[in-house]
Structures are given as C-alpha cells and as structure tokens.
Amino acid sequence: MSEPKRKTELRHDAGGRAAHDVGGLDFGPIDRTEHDLAIWEKRVDAMLILLTGPKKGAFKIDAMRRVIEDYGQQQYDSTTYYEKWIRAIRNLLVEQEVLTRAEIEEKVAAVEQAMRASGRQLAGGTVPWDNVETPL
Amino acid sequence: MATPRFRVGDVVRVDARAALGHCRTPFFLRGKTGVIVGIQGAFHDPEKLAYHKPGLPRMVLYKVRFKQPEIWPNYPGRPHDQLEADIYEHWLIRADGEARSDSHAAA
Numbered sequence: 001m002s003e004p005k006r007k008t009e010l011r012h013d014a015g016g017r018a019a020h021d022v023g024g025l026d027f028g029p030i031d032r033t034e035h036d037l038a039i040w041e042k043r044v045d046a047m048l049i050l051l052t053g054p055k056k057g058a059f060k061i062d063a064m065r066r067v068i069e070d071y072g073q074q075q076y077d078s079t080t081y082y083e084k085w086i087r088a089i090r091n092l093l094v095e096q097e098v099l100t101r102a103e104i105e106e107k108v109a110a111v112e113q114a115m116r117a118s119g120r121q122l123a124g125g126t127v128p129w130d131n132v133e134t135p136l
Numbered sequence: 137m138a139t140p141r142f143r144v145g146d147v148v149r150v151d152a153r154a155a156l157g158h159c160r161t162p163f164f165l166r167g168k169t170g171v172i173v174g175i176q177g178a179f180h181d182p183e184k185l186a187y188h189k190p191g192l193p194r195m196v197l198y199k200v201r202f203k204q205p206e207i208w209p210n211y212p213g214r215p216h217d218q219l220e221a222d223i224y225e226h227w228l229i230r231a232d233g234e235a236r237s238d239s240h241a242a243a
Contacts (some may be wrong), residue, residue, distance in 0.1 A: 003187065066187070
C-alpha cells in the first residue's frame with residue numbers, strides 16, 4: 001500500500017486547530033459518572049494490544065491516533081472513545097494489508113445477516129471509511 | 137540517549153507553528169512560555185511512527201511547566217496554579233533565542 005498521506009483536518013471556526021485538538025475549547029460539563037465497558041469495547045481494547053504488540057506489530061498506536069485525527073470534526077465529535085478505536089483499527093488493517101476492505105465488508109455483511117436471522121436488532125447505518133461527512 | 141538541547145531550569149517557548157499531520161504538541165500550548173522541569177528521555181518520533189516510519193532519530197522529550205494564568209485568558213483559578221506537559225524538543229525554542237532551523241514538515 002502507498003504511504004499514508006500526511007494531512008491535517010482542521011476544526012471549523014477554531015483558529016486553526018486540528019479537528020481533534022480540542023483542549024481548552026468549551027465542550028460543556030464533564031460527565032463524571034462511572035460506567036462499565038461493554039463487551040465489544042473490551043474486545044477492541046484487546047484487539048489493539050494484540051495488533052500493536054511484538055508478535056503482530058501491525059502498526060503503532062501513533063498510527064491509530066493519526067487515523068482518528070484524520071477522520072475530521074464531524075466523526076470526532078459524534079463517536080465514542082472505542083468507536084474511534086475500532087474504526088481506526090479497521091482502516092489500519094487495510095492500510096497495512098492485513099485484511100482487504102472487501103474481506104472486512106464481506107464479513108460485516110455476513111454477521112449482519114446472521115444477526116437479522118436470529119432476530120437481533122441492528123443499529124443501522126454504515127461507518128464511513130474516511131472523513132467524508134455522512135449522516136450516522 | 138541523544139544529547140538534550142535543554143537543561144532543567146531553561147526557559148523555553150513552544151513554537152507557534154502549525155503542524156502537518158500527527159503531532160503531540162497541543163494547540164493550546166503553542167506559543168506559550170514555560171520552564172524545563174524534567175528530561176523524560178529520548179523516544180522514537182511519534183510524528184513519524186504515525187505514518188509507519190521508524191521514527192528515527194529519537195527525539196528528546198521534556199516535562200515543561202507552565203503557569204495557568206499565562207495559558208488561559210481570564211483564568212478563574214488560583215494565580216499560582218501550574219500545568220505540566222510533555223513536549224518534544226523539536227517544538228521548543230529557547231525563550232531568548234532563534235527558532236530551530238530544521239523544519240519538521242514532511243518526514
């Protein structure tokens with residue numbers, strides 16, 4: 001895969017800040033309630049540790065941060081912590097040629113079909129592969 | 137370790153330049169002046185690691201202490217409040233000196 005492009009997605013009306021670089025901006029009150037992680041979030045955490053560990057070494061955590069930053073303002077503001085992680089991991093698996101985009105999309109479609117067949121409710125929508133602003 | 141350019145006690149200013157791509161120097165500290173209070177070591181450059189590059193040469197990382205009233209306009213806290221941040225050497229300028237000549241744009 002060709003080298004990823006170095007770029008900065010700017011935040012709108014923020015004096016030249018990058019989209020993610022929000023330290024010091026007013027984002028409203030901080031939610032101090034504690035909550036458990038969902039199972040899928042723990043899996044994402046484990047996935048990151050395994051992928052960035054010495055055995056697999058697919059990418060550095062710095063690359064994950066870069067992908068999250070490159071998603072831009074709309075995605076940054078509308079995704080949760082682990083939603084950011086899993087999107088970036090997914091993109092990096094393709095960027096580093098661990099999996100192809102087609103393989104991932106095929107598997108997602110298969111999982112969705114199995115879930116529908118078993119009566120599970122799906123959230124709906126699609127996760128963009130880049131920072132194209134789409135409704136979630 | 138790479139020879140540190142600064143020592144504990146040095147007064148430094150965070151470069152006010154814009155970053156291109158991944159950067160570990162937060163916007164709210166750009167252009168602010170602080171003092172070196174610690175040398176954290178030398179690390180592979182995260183601005184290069186983020187693009188799957190080896191991140192060499194290692195960059196020296198400093199703990200820099202700032203005064204909160206100097207960072208935030210109309211700071212509502214106590215006048216002696218401090219903030220410490222880890223800043224990489226290539227983002228620091230000796231407060232009475234010239235900017236570093238080596239650019240850190242495309243790596």
